[in-house]
Structure formats: C-alpha cells, structure tokens
Amino acid sequence: MGTWTWFHKLSSPPHCYRIAGQLIPWFAIPAALLIVAGIYGGLVRAPADYQQGDAFRIIYVHAPAAWLSLMCYTVMAVAAAVGLVWRIKLAHALAAATAPIGASFALLCLATGSIWGKPMWGTWWTWDARLTSQLILLFLYLGYQALRSAYDDIGKADRASAVLAIVGVVNVPIIHFSVNWWNSLHQGSTVLRRGGPAMPASMLVPLILCFFGFTFLYAALACVRVRAEVLRRERNAHWLQDLAGRRGRTESAT
Amino acid sequence: MTPRRKRLWTLIAVLAGLGLTALFVSKAFEKNLNYFYPPSEVASGKAPSGTPIRVGGMVSKGSVVRAQGSLEVQFVITDFAKDVTVKYTGLLPDLFREGQGIIAHGELKDGIFMADEVLAKHDEKYMPPEIAKTLKRQPDGTPADGSAPAGAVTR
Amino acid sequence: MSAFFAMGGYAGYVWSSYGLAAAILIWNIWSALAAHQVARAAAQRALARSASTGPSAS
Numbered sequence A: 001m002g003t004w005t006w007f008h009k010l011s012s013p014p015h016c017y018r019i020a021g022q023l024i025p026w027f028a029i030p031a032a033l034l035i036v037a038g039i040y041g042g043l044v045r046a047p048a049d050y051q052q053g054d055a056f057r058i059i060y061v062h063a064p065a066a067w068l069s070l071m072c073y074t075v076m077a078v079a080a081a082v083g084l085v086w087r088i089k090l091a092h093a094l095a096a097a098t099a100p101i102g103a104s105f106a107l108l109c110l111a112t113g114s115i116w117g118k119p120m121w122g123t124w125w126t127w128d129a130r131l132t133s134q135l136i137l138l139f140l141y142l143g144y145q146a147l148r149s150a151y152d153d154i155g156k157a158d159r160a161s162a163v164l165a166i167v168g169v170v171n172v173p174i175i176h177f178s179v180n181w182w183n184s185l186h187q188g189s190t191v192l193r194r195g196g197p198a199m200p201a202s203m204l205v206p207l208i209l210c211f212f213g214f215t216f217l218y219a220a221l222a223c224v225r226v227r228a229e230v231l232r233r234e235r236n237a238h239w240l241q242d243l244a245g246r247r248g249r250t251e252s253a254t
Numbered sequence B: 001m002t003p004r005r006k007r008l009w010t011l012i013a014v015l016a017g018l019g020l021t022a023l024f025v026s027k028a029f030e031k032n033l034n035y036f037y038p039p040s041e042v043a044s045g046k047a048p049s050g051t052p053i054r055v056g057g058m059v060s061k062g063s064v065v066r067a068q069g070s071l072e073v074q075f076v077i078t079d080f081a082k083d084v085t086v087k088y089t090g091l092l093p094d095l096f097r098e099g100q101g102i103i104a105h106g107e108l109k110d111g112i113f114m115a116d117e118v119l120a121k122h123d124e125k126y127m128p129p130e131i132a133k134t135l136k137r138q139p140d141g142t143p144a145d146g147s148a149p150a151g152a153v154t155r
Numbered sequence C: 001m002s003a004f005f006a007m008g009g010y011a012g013y014v015w016s017s018y019g020l021a022a023a024i025l026i027w028n029i030w031s032a033l034a035a036h037q038v039a040r041a042a043a044q045r046a047l048a049r050s051a052s053t054g055p056s057a058s
Helices: A002-010 A013-045 A054-086 A089-120 A129-149 A154-168 A171-181 A201-233 B003-028 B039-043 B129-136 C002-009 C011-053
Strands: B053-059 B072-078 B083-089 B101-109 B112-121
Touching: A013 A054, A013 A089, A013 A201, A013 C011, A054 A089, A054 A129, A054 A154, A054 A171, A054 A201, A054 B003, A054 C002, A054 C011, A089 A129, A089 A154, A089 A201, A089 C011, A129 A154, A129 A171, A154 B003, A171 B003, A201 C011, B039 B053, B039 B083, B053 B083, B083 B101, C002 C011
Parallel strands: B083 B112
Antiparallel strands: B053 B072, B053 B101, B072 B083, B101 B112
C-alpha cells in the first residue's frame, strides 16, 4: 500500500515537479564523478590496445553514447505506451523529455564511430546493418521531435508522437543484435558477450564507469527536462502560484 | 472490457504485428542485410557472380605479396574452410595485417577477386600489447583460452 | 606529456571524438536548463495574466 500511494503521489504534477527537483543533485553529482573518473581512466590509465593503439580510446565516449541512445529510446517508447494506455500525462512528459537527450547521444555515437572507422576500418561510413540501423534510430528521434512540434496542442502532440515512438521500438533489438544476426563490418559486443567481456580490467573498469556516468547524467537531465514538460502542461494550475512565490511563500517547491 | 484494457491489448497487438513484419522484412532482405560473403559461400556459388560483391575473411598468414614500387598487393583470405585470393591496388587500413579479418569489395574474375576497396574488420577483443605478446608465445599461435585466433570472422 | 597528446599518431581522431563528446554533454546540460527556464517564465507570465483577469482561470 505504501508504494502505491507514493506512486500515486508521484504521478501528481506538483509532487513530481518537487521530487524531480530534489533528485537532480543525487544524479548529477555521481554522474560528474563517474564520467571524470572514467574518462581519466580511459585516456590516461588504460593501456593502448595491441591492434588499435591509442585510437581504441574513442570507445570510452562511443560505447556509452551508443548505450544511452538505445536506453533513451526504450525509456521513451515505454513511457509513451504507458501514457497512451493509462492516459498518464507525466508518462508523456517523460517521453518528451527523453527524446532530445537520446537524439544527441545517437548523433554522438554515429560521429565518434565515424571518426574511429576512418583509421581503423578504412572508411568514414558504410551501409552495414549496424551503422544503418543506428542512423535510422537518429532519424526516428528527429521524426519524433518534428511530429511533436507540428502540433500546437500538447495533448495531441503527446498521443501522435507516442505512436511513432512505439512503432520505432522494433529498431532497438535490431541495432543491438544486427552484428550477430548478419555479417557486418562492425564488431560484436565487447562487454555484453557470451563468455564474459573480451577486455582486461585495466581497460574495462573505466568503460564501466563511463557507462554508469552517462546513465546517471541521463537521469539528471531527464529530471530537469521533466520539470520543464510538467510546467508546460500545467500552465494555469493553482499549485504553480506557490512556485511563483506568491502569498509570501519563498521558493519551497524548487 | 474497460477502455484501458482495450488500449493495452491494441498496443500488444500492434507490437506483435510490428515484430512479425520486421522479421519477415529482414528475412526477405537477408541478402542485402549481410554485408559480406565468407569465402565458402563464394566457393559454393551462393555469392552472385558477375556483379560487385563483398567477401570477408581472415588474411592467411604468409600470404601477403606486395609488388615492388607500387601499391599493388595480393593476399589470400580464408574462413578456415575455403580460400579466396584477393588482388588490390591502393592504401590499406591501419588494422590490415596477416591474421586479421578484412572485407574486400570487388568482383571475381578467373578465380581471383579483384578488389577496389579493402576494409579491416576488427573483432570485439581488446588487450594491452604485453598480454598479446605473451599469448603469441604459445606454440600453436592460438590464445591460451583456446578460442579462435584474433580476427577470425565467425558467424 | 607530449606523447599523451600525440595519442600514438591518432591525436586528431581521439581528440576530435572527445571534443565532440564534451560539446554534446555541455549542450545537453545547457539546453535542459534553458528549457526549464523558458517553461518557468511562460508559466509565470500565464499566472500573472490570470491574476489580473481574476481567479477564474484555475
């Protein structure tokens, strides 16, 4: 019963706004520490690879960006589905808040992959299954954003974009398993691999730190963006008056 | 059935339909989704002839022959079942070396694959140079864990 | 130290990747905060409007 009331409270906009605000430092501070430690480990402490030399260090930004682009899309699609089925505005707010974050990391993943591909594979770009499906992911994010901006009414934008988010989710397993299902230029997964990660601890630990750091960063960014989305959906609600500092109250809600 | 339940089942039905569609589409376009053919599929005639294709495999040890004074190079790629001889003129990627996986784009002419592009296929294994050296000291040249040599193109 | 920046000959590739990553991280932080500021200002304006026209809006 306790969790249910807590959940119910969270789904009320003023509570969500306040809780999201309170959570930001709990996500942002670990994110900063983990990313700094991971990047330091990856750039300075990890040894060069026996084949790729120092070019392999691009993995410390490329792989976490790839992970985040997939995770964000999954969060977005699940939130959109919850919003459609249970008519929860906050779920739509979370989906809308997640899309620009996911899009930016899909772009970072493609760009760093391209930069790595030129010296290692010998090409900036090629149409293999992994690269193509990841590019489709970026287009899905951009389509989602474009569809949202085509509506003036937030409720309509929520429902229309939710359908696109759900339809596009089939691409997520395709991206992940493309390197196993088909012959591809892109190599298989190093970390999530049968028989354990194909990397010694000196290289793997900074990578894991970056994975967690990026994930925490997503959580912190999502909190900030969810608050913005809640405000946009609650423009005239009376609880905002507390926020505006009326009735002599100071910014207790932030 | 409550409207909420109806929406939930609609969603499940839509997702199932999408999954099936994706499966069928990927089956129909399997040829295009595969980036390259391994040498055995070239040898067994599964790969189309007369049109440019990609073949991928491991560069056989000791097979690389460089022409003097030009960028012409000839080597054999293998999937440990069949071999294909590749001829190529141009710059090779940094990861090109014997024992590593590569993918060549070109056409088969009189049993020799005339490549116009050679890409290196990296495997998912990473290690520092010192460890790689220790592994090389194994008498048969295979890593101590008994797995396939680095760069082997597996399906 | 200069060996570190040279990245074994891959300096251009490695540092441009990390530069892009830094740019994306900073953009994310900036744009999230900006989105919140914009939404907040808009909400405050709407509140001021509804206060001047009477308390019926909510």
